[in-house]
Amino acid sequence: MAKIRQRKNSTRKETIIETAARLFRERGFSATSMRDLAEQVGVEAASLYNHISSKAEILQELCFKVANEFMGHIDKVEAADLTAIKKIEAILRFHIQQMLHHYEEVYVSDREWKHLTDPYLSNIQTQRKVYRQRIASIIEDGIKKQEIKNIDAPTAVLIMLHAVSGIESWHRSREKISGEVLEENMITILIGGLRNK
Amino acid sequence: MAKIRQRKNSTRKETIIETAARLFRERGFSATSMRDLAEQVGVEAASLYNHISSKAEILQELCFKVANEFMGHIDKVEAADLTAIKKIEAILRFHIQQMLHHYEEVYVSDREWKHLTDPYLSNIQTQRKVYRQRIASIIEDGIKKQEIKNIDAPTAVLIMLHAVSGIESWHRSREKISGEVLEENMITILIGGLRNK
DNA sequence: AAGGATAACTAACATTTGTTACAGCTTAGT
């Protein structure tokens, strides 16, 4: 009946949520049972409920934590004194780095948010929509200033954001180039694709 | 006790699989029950088993059908007399068009193949790996011939393929640009990002 | 050493899951 082995600077609840993030990524939210999660944490399923109130709550915490980080970042970028293309580059780099260093959480919140229930579902849907519109606005500004090719801004956003989620394949691949090189390659292709020559 | 209402040129089994594709896209494979599927088909759950042998079989049929189409196409592209960059463009356009016109199937097979079980799982994993390597080889050829920027080929593949899956957002969006315009925008950005100026 | 708080365990629950058995209806070919 040993207590949950916890790493320093990490509460029991955080341990559970981190483990859940990994399982949700590997198997998906619906295909992960509370007994699976308990086993990985090293505890009986019922014991999890001393730390979390439901399976749904775990997904909520993951999704809103990630959403907050991206929202916080775009606030700063919008306020910064940068050209439009540099702003887009900054956002792209942030996405890449989040995907590199907080892989499980970011990936899960991007793929599994549909399993949220209202009011959380509506909230996240709205946040995602607003977030994309804010990026689209920066791109449209860049098009006006002729820094960016004359393209459909929502399409550009969609390409950017989905391309980043491809980092999942990088994580799972055997022969990895370094994270830094990956980032530069992605920037080269995507910013190169957007920039007016 | 009416029989399954079937559209012309479509067997009962095909009707079931098409309906399943839509539900698997909307809710995911694991979160879709056979009773959900039966309801959408307009039948009791048990009756489905006169046409399919298991839930798993539905996913298998979807995944292998899509895989075969992509494999068949890349065969043709490799055999064609085209520059490397034109080959990549052809593959990209095929992906976009498949995603536009066979949305449900393509999207589901791309997102839910992890829920296959062996030997189907291993088979699809291998096919996906080989497919990506074949694209990467074309890109590397293009780099040698200086048609394409000096980038990491697997990274370029990853960006291409994941960017295309962003068409899901386009399908769900209200104010849609046309499929043709979408395609041209995606080609502009992605091929523009790869091509050596 | 004691006591209270925390967190673990066992057991059980009501549902939901994929699937099967079986009997009755429907349709197609004669």
Place this chain on the structure above:
DNA sequence: ACTAAGCTGTAACAAATGTTAGTTATCCTT
């Protein structure tokens, strides 16, 4: 109209699901 095959519905199954109740062990503070 008759029969055989095909399709559907009802009922049921064992297993798995998320969660709760109640009990016991462990830890921290004093």
